Amino acid sequence: MFGLFSSDKPKGAIRQRIEKDESTRMRLRYGIWYRSAERQQGARVWVDGKPMIMLASNDYLGLGEHPKVIQAAKDALDKWGSSTTGARLANGSRRCHEALEEKLAAFLGKEACHISSAGYLSCMSAPATFAARGDVILVDRNVHSSLWAGIALSGARHERFGHNDADDLAAVLAAEPENTPALLVVEGVYSMEGHICRLPELLAAVRGRGVFSIMDDAHGLGVMGEHGEGTAAHFGVTGDVDIICGSLSKSLSSTGGFVAGSRASIEYLRTYSKQTIFSAALSPAQAAAAGAALDILRDEPEHLARLWENTRLYKSILDELGVDYWGSETPAAPLVIGERERAYNVWKKLWDEGVFTVLAIAPAVPPGRDLIRTAVSARLTRADIEQAGEAIARAVGKMR
Ligand code: PMP
Numbered sequence: 001m002f003g004l005f006s007s008d009k010p011k012g013a014i015r016q017r018i019e020k021d022e023s024t025r026m027r028l029r030y031g032i033w034y035r036s037a038e039r040q041q042g043a044r045v046w047v048d049g050k051p052m053i054m055l056a057s058n059d060y061l062g063l064g065e066h067p068k069v070i071q072a073a074k075d076a077l078d079k080w081g082s083s084t085t086g087a088r089l090a091n092g093s094r095r096c097h098e099a100l101e102e103k104l105a106a107f108l109g110k111e112a113c114h115i116s117s118a119g120y121l122s123c124m125s126a127p128a129t130f131a132a133r134g135d136v137i138l139v140d141r142n143v144h145s146s147l148w149a150g151i152a153l154s155g156a157r158h159e160r161f162g163h164n165d166a167d168d169l170a171a172v173l174a175a176e177p178e179n180t181p182a183l184l185v186v187e188g189v190y191s192m193e194g195h196i197c198r199l200p201e202l203l204a205a206v207r208g209r210g211v212f213s214i215m216d217d218a219h220g221l222g223v224m225g226e227h228g229e230g231t232a233a234h235f236g237v238t239g240d241v242d243i244i245c246g247s248l249s250k251s252l253s254s255t256g257g258f259v260a261g262s263r264a265s266i267e268y269l270r271t272y273s274k275q276t277i278f279s280a281a282l283s284p285a286q287a288a289a290a291g292a293a294l295d296i297l298r299d300e301p302e303h304l305a306r307l308w309e310n311t312r313l314y315k316s317i318l319d320e321l322g323v324d325y326w327g328s329e330t331p332a333a334p335l336v337i338g339e340r341e342r343a344y345n346v347w348k349k350l351w352d353e354g355v356f357t358v359l360a361i362a363p364a365v366p367p368g369r370d371l372i373r374t375a376v377s378a379r380l381t382r383a384d385i386e387q388a389g390e391a392i393a394r395a396v397g398k399m400r
Contacts, residue, residue, distance in 0.1 A: 032347065032359050041065075043379040045356055052356040055374045055388050058250040060223050060331050061293075061303040062379030069253055069292045076288030084281035088114075089270070092281030100291045105260050107229060107294055108221075109238040112266035115258045115290075116275065117282045119218055119247025122257025124150035125275040126214045126245045129268070131156040131183045136176050138169060138211070139185040142193065147185055147216055156183070163190075166201035173206055182206070184213040188220030188231030188244075192365060192373060194328025196224070199235050214243040219332060222251020228297045228304050248282075251297070254290035256282040307331055307378040310385060314376045317389035323396060326371070334360070334371040335396065343370035349395035355388050 010017040018024075027033060037045035042065065044051045063069050076096055084092035097115060105113035116122045127150035131137050137151050137158040151158050159176075162168040169184075176182065184206055186197050197215065206213075217224075220231035228251060232238040243265060248256040259269055270276055296303065311331045318325050324336040337343035340361055347359040350372070358373040365371055376385065 030344070032344070043377065043381070043384050047356070050354060052351075052354045053380070053384050053388050054356050055350075055376070055380075056356055056358045057375060057377045057379075058219070058332075059253050059379070060219075060251045060307055060375070060377050061228070061253070061297070062377045063251070063293045063296055063303065064253040066253070066293070066296060068296060069289050072288040072292035073254075073285040076284040080284035082283065082285070084283060086280055087277060088281045089277050094281070094284055094287075096284045096287045096291070097281060100287045100294075101258075103291055103294050104258055107227075107297070108244055108260045109229065109233060110244060110260040110262070112263045113258050113260040114266050114269055114276065115248070115256055115282055115287065117256055117279060117286075119249055119255075119257035120146040120149075121275045121279060122247070122259050123147055123216045123218070123245045124153070125269065125273040126216075126243050126259050127151045127156075127183065127185055128153040128275065129273040130154075130212060130214065130243065130265070132181075135181040135183060137183045137185055138172055138206070140164065140187065140197075142190055143185060143187050144191060144216055144218070147187075147214075151185065163193075164195060164198045164202075166198060166205040169202055170205040173209060173211070178209075182209060182211045184211050186213075186215050188215050188217030188246075189223060189330050189332070191219050191332060192334060192360060192371075193326045194219075194330040194332040194334065195326070196220075196234075196329045197231055199231060199237055199241070203237060203240050212242050213240070214245065215241050216246055217244050218247040218250055219330065221246050222293075222297060222304070223307065223330060227301065248286070248290040252290040252293040254286045254293065256286050256290060303378045307376070310376045310378065310380050310382075313382065313385050314374075314389070317385065318392070321389070321393055321396065323392065326369075331377070332373070332375040334365075334373050335392065336369055336371045337396070338368060338370060340370045343372060346395045347372050350391055353391040353394065355391045 039046040045054050086092040101113040123146035131154035133155035135156040137156050141160040142163040159172045161172045188197050217230045222228040224231045225233035232241045243261040245259045248254040325333040326336050350357050360373050361370045
C-alpha cells in the first residue's frame with residue numbers, strides 16, 4: 001500500500017517520476033512519517049498541540065535533557081561558535097574533537113577513534129574504506145542501510161549469511177578460496193529487531209581465517225556492558241573485533257558518528273576514507289554533548305539500571321498481551337503485526353491514543369513482517385509504560 005523506502009525507484013524521465021511517484025503521494029496523504037514535534041519535555045513530545053508518550057526514542061538513557069549535557073554543548077558553542085566549516089583533514093579539526101575521540105576510544109577499549117558528523121557516514125565509511133575489490137564481505141543479511149551503502153562503495157564482492165547464524169557464516173566462508181581477503185560485517189544490537197549479535201559464535205566461525213571484522217554498535221553503546229561500553233565489552237571480546245563503529249545520536253544524546261579500532265586502522269581510515277576527507281567536521285557543540293554523556297555513563301550508573309528496569313517492565317506487559325516482539329533482547333522492541341493494512345491501523349490507533357511509535361514496512365523489514373518500532377528509554381516512568389501498555393492492548397487486542 002505505501003511502498004515507502006522502496007529500493008526499486010519508478011522508471012521514466014526524472015521530473016515525471018518525481019511528480020507521479022505513487023509512494024511519495026501515499027506518504028504525503030497518510031502523513032505517517034516525517035512528523036515534527038513542536039515541543040518536547042522528558043518522555044513527552046507535543047505534535048499538533050497534543051502531548052504524546054515518546055515510545056520510539058533512541059536516546060535510550062534519556063540524557064538529551066541532562067543539565068551536564070546541555071551545559072557542555074552551550075559552553076562549546078560559546079567557545080567555538082556554531083560551525084567547523086570544513087573537513088578534519090583541512091580546517092575543521094578542533095581540540096574538542098580530539099578530546100572526544102580519546103575519551104570514546106578509552107571507553108570502548110580501543111586504541112583510537114575517529115568521529116564524523118553522522119553515524120550513517122561513519123558506518124558507511126568503515127566497509128567502504130577497509131574492504132576493496134578482490135575481497136569478500138561476509139555480511140549478516142539484516143544489517144543497517146549505512147553498512148550496505150559502504151559495502152556497495154567498497155568495490156568488494158559480498159556474501160550474505162543468515163541473520164545471527166554462525167553455522168551459515170561458517171558454510172559461506174568455507175565456500176571461499178583460502179587466500180581471499182575477507183571482512184565480517186555485523187551489528188552489535190540490531191536496530192529493528194532488538195537482537196543481540198551472537199558475537200562469540202560468529203567470531204568462532206571465522207577464527208583462523210584472518211577475517212577482519214566490523215561491528216556497528218549504534219544500539220549497543222550505552223545499552224550493553226556494565227557501564228554501556230557496548231556489545232563487545234558485554235561478551236568480553238573487544239580485542240577480537242577489529243572495528244567498532246556507531247552513532248553518537250542514540251545513548252550519547254548528540255548527533256555524529258564514530259569508527260574505533262587500532263591506531264593503525266584509524267590512521268588508514270583518515271588516509272583513505274572519502275567520507276572523512278571530503279565532509280565537514282562534527283559541530284563542537286555536538287562533540288561536547290557526546291563527551292558529557294560519556295562522563296555520565298561512567299559516573300551515573302542509575303540511568304542504565306533504569307533503562308533495563310523499564311525494558312523488563314515493558315516486555316512483561318507485551319508478554320502478557322501475547323504481542324510478538326521478534327525475540328528482542330534489548331530496549332528496542334518491535335511490535336510485529338505482519339500484514340501492512342493492520343500494521344498501519346495499529347500504528348494509527350496508538351497515534352490517536354497519544355503514543356508515538358514508528359511504522360516500519362517492507363523492504364525496511366522482511367516481507368510479511370510489517371511492524372511498529374517501539375523502544376523504551378530510561379526517561380519513561382512506570383506510569384508512562386503502563387499507560388502505553390494499555391494503549392497497545394486496545395490497539396492490538398490480545399494476540400494469543
Ligand atoms: N547504524 C545503525 C545500526 C543505526 O540504527 C543508525 C541510525 N538509525 C545508524 C547507523 C546511523 O546513525 P545516525 O542516525 O547517527 O546517522
